[in-house]
Amino acid sequence: MTVAERPVAARISLLEWLTVERAAYGGLLLFAGLWRALQLGLFPLTRDEVRQALTAWDAAQGHAVTLWGLSPLLFTLQEATFFLAQAGDAMARLWPLIAGLAICLIPYLLRRQIGRDVALLTAAFLALSPTLTYFARQGTGDVMAAAAALAAWALILAASEDARRVSWAAVALALGLISGPGIYTALLAWGLASVLWAREEVAARWREWQDRGQIRRAAMIGGLVFLLGATSGLRHWDGVGAAAGLLGQWAERWARPETGYPFYWPWLRVLLDEPLLLAFGIYGAVLGIRRGDRLTKVLALWAGLALIWPTLTPGRRPEDLVMAIPPLAILAGQGGIAYWKRLHLRHVRAEAGLVIAILGALSVTLYVWISGYSYWGTREYVAAMLAPLGLMVGLVLFFGFWAGWRTTGQALVLFLAALGLLWTLSVGWINAHGMDMDRRPAVRFERTSTEVRWLASYLERLSAQRVGDPHLLPVEVMDSPWAPMLRWYLRRMAYVTVIGAPLRGETAPVVITPMMEELAPGEAYSGQDFLIAERWSPAGLRGHNLVRWLLLRQGKTPAEEERAIVWVMREEMSEE
Structure with a gap:
């Protein structure tokens, strides 16, 4: 029991x-x-x-x-x-x-x-x-x-x-x-x-x-x-x-x-x-x-x-x-x-719900016109933005005189809170999840390129072809601010060495240098460049370009790029 x-x-x-x-x-x-x-x-x-x-x-x-x-x-x-x-x-x-x-x-x-x-x-x-x-x-x-x-x-x-x-x-x-x-x-x-x-x-x-x-x-x-x-x-x-x-x-x-x-x-x-x-x-x-x-x-x-x-x-x-x-x-x-607790819902009549719904619809229209302006920046879009904006102001004033300013204020706060919630969710997604190649960084100016992973995959394939194992090909990385980044993504490679500078008569199968560095024995190596990181700032954006970054995190101004060159010894030279 x-x-x-x-x-x-x-x-x-x-x-x-x-x-x-x-x-x-x-x-x-x-x-x-x-x-x-x-x-x-x-x-x-x-x-x-x-x-x-x-x-x-x-x-x-x-x-x-x-x-x-x-x-x-x-x-x-x-x-x-x-x-x-x-x-x-x-x-x-x-x-x-x-x-x-x-x-x-x-x-x-x-x-x-x-x-x-x-x-x-x-x-x-x-x-x-x-x-x-x-x-x-x-x-x-x-x-x-x-x-x-x-x-x-x-x-x-x-x-x-x-x-x-x-x-x-x-x-x-x-x-x-x-x-x-x-x-x-x-x-x-x-x-x-x-x-x-x-x-x-x-x-x-x-x-x-x-x-x-x-x-x-x-x-x-x-x-x-x-x-x-x-x-x-x-x-x-x-x-x-x-x-x-x-x-x-x-x-x-x-x-x-x-x-x-x-x-x-x-x-x-x-x-x-x-x-x-x-x-x-x-x-x-x-x-x-x-x-x-x-x-x-x-x-x-x-x-x-x-x-x-x-x-x-x-x-x-x-x-x-x-x-x-x-x-x-x-x-x-x-x-x-x-x-x-101060909000008296009994005073927020059904008309307030209708006003909130209309304000929401006008906000969508306003957002569409603002998005168009952010792309094209023409005066026609500026004039088009004024229409829904003016209707929104007029609607609030009309409802204030008709239903009372207290009810109108409460309805307006509820509308702005809902709009703020949607904006918060949108920004949270774009900043943390939506940093694709069409969007510029929002929180930090600098971001690492996905090409650094391509570089690691490229060397693993090369190692499998040259020595029969994807992780046994010796790699030398020239010391630079980005050397730790390359070491992290090449951590599965068994023989990665950080060097001060490539030596004359270099014999390493693979040497990775910054973009501006040239290997002395250039005839023995062929190089391929990879984007490691880029740095971009919204400084200097004006008008519709600034609006485009604020709304969509997109910017047309170029970014400062950090590139690395992967120098691979030609196969006939490595066989010798």
């Missing part, structure tokens, strides 16, 4: 546990997983990704490596992954992808502090974020640092009610300190917030945890996690120096020369990629600051500092923006729920 009842009891307890809220989190996690994992290895690794992955792969092969300038935590995870499984582009991006999924669940820890509805909407914003989607598909430690920072902050807040959470917060903080330099932006924001608004409370809480022995326990646990994660299980002790070097990388943003990204690039990316998040985030920040909510002030300081930092520093990089997304998402969640 008891045995028969156990499965029933288990099913009942599972149904009781699986609430609508938890099912919603599961749905968001499933969406984020499909959205971010789709075609994860479709595009080649960037230079930053290759530097990280190649070092981990060399270590997995038993070679001596140095971790300086890398994410120690990502190196540890990649080395273990490459040792246990086959290395590849998708596998190099696996752990940032997992961090990009985990960050969507962290708001669940903040339900008591910000509310269940706000936490769920925050998770939705994090799952939809084009910025997080893009960098979760990059084999760098930036999203891992953002996820660790959000987890540490959530656990510190939870520790005010349960002191046992202090140790978990120390673990999250330790993981952040060995993930990426962005963690120091969050630490600076938290430190400033503590001094400005909670100095006495933080000091009192610290003394309380210290008296209970929680600080000592957290320091020991966090230190152990830091040490094991930074040194790859105590096997690469220079990982401790690399972890300390993350602070240097963060501070070096002030000392580096201009990286090519203009000062307005972070704000432009937020406006283009995260308009919905930014609008509701500003609304939530204003409401919270007006009522004196200290939590909102901390979040606003965190988000503002994370946006201002890459704006002011000459060494700014696109990944610096990642640390601004978690606090912005929480603020947007607060703003979205606050507006929803």
Whole structure:
């Protein structure tokens, strides 16, 4: 009797546990997983990704490596992954992808502090974020640092009610300190917030945890996690120096020369990629600051500092923006729920739904004419754009006088929110998945060409023809900024050597040089060039060309190309 009842009891307890809220989190996690994992290895690794992955792969092969300038935590995870499984582009991006999924669940820890509805909407914003989607598909430690920072902050807040959470917060903080330099932006924001608004409370809480022995326990646990994660299980002790070097990388943003990204690039990316998040985030920040909510002030300081930092520093990089997304998402969640509670649906009559539908149809028409202008740039398209735009303005004014401005404002906000959601999904897809040869890079100026994979396939076929095995043909690669890229994609070749320069009387079967380098014994070799990477910037775009890039990420201006020449010894010479 008891045995028969156990499965029933288990099913009942599972149904009781699986609430609508938890099912919603599961749905968001499933969406984020499909959205971010789709075609994860479709595009080649960037230079930053290759530097990280190649070092981990060399270590997995038993070679001596140095971790300086890398994410120690990502190196540890990649080395273990490459040792246990086959290395590849998708596998190099696996752990940032997992961090990009985990960050969507962290708001669940903040339900008591910000509310269940706000936490769920925050998770939705994090799952939809084009910025997080893009960098979760990059084999760098930036999203891992953002996820660790959000987890540490959530656990510190939870520790005010349960002191046992202090140790978990120390673990999250330790993981952040060995993930990426962005963690120091969050630490600076938290430190400033503590001094400005909670100095006495933080000091009192610290003394309380210290008296209970929680600080000592957290320091020991966090230190152990830091040490094991930074040194790859105590096997690469220079990982401790690399972890300390993350602070240097963060501070070096002030000392580096201009990286090519203009000062307005972070704000432009937020406006283009995260308009919905930014609008509701500003609304939530204003409401919270007006009522004196200290939590909102901390979040606003965190988000503002994370946006201002890459704006002011000459060494700014696109990944610096990642640390601004978690606090912005929480603020947007607060703003979205606050507006929803103010929204009186009974006042939004059926006519409002009709107005929203008409505005949607006119928006499609406007988009068609704008797309036409982006291609041709003629005055006729400008005149055609004014027609639906004028009708939209007239419709809003008419409905405002007829149905009341409150109802009109609510209908207009709902329409803009729906439009912002569609734009967010479109941008997220184009930035992360749609970087084909007809589209220019959106987030980064530089991207790796798919021809680098063709180069590797070409040499494997050549090796099979010359020596009977696709991986045994000796290859020499001339040292250059792109040599690590070539080494990564030629990692299956057994005999790849990096040389300073080709020697006179070169006898290697294959030599790879930059485009401008010519082999001395040119008669013995024939060369074929491959595009390795290209760099393109929207600087200089005007008029319809700028509109075309904003809408479709297409640009007609030429890109700077980095090419390599594969010099192959003629078969008759190699036989001699």
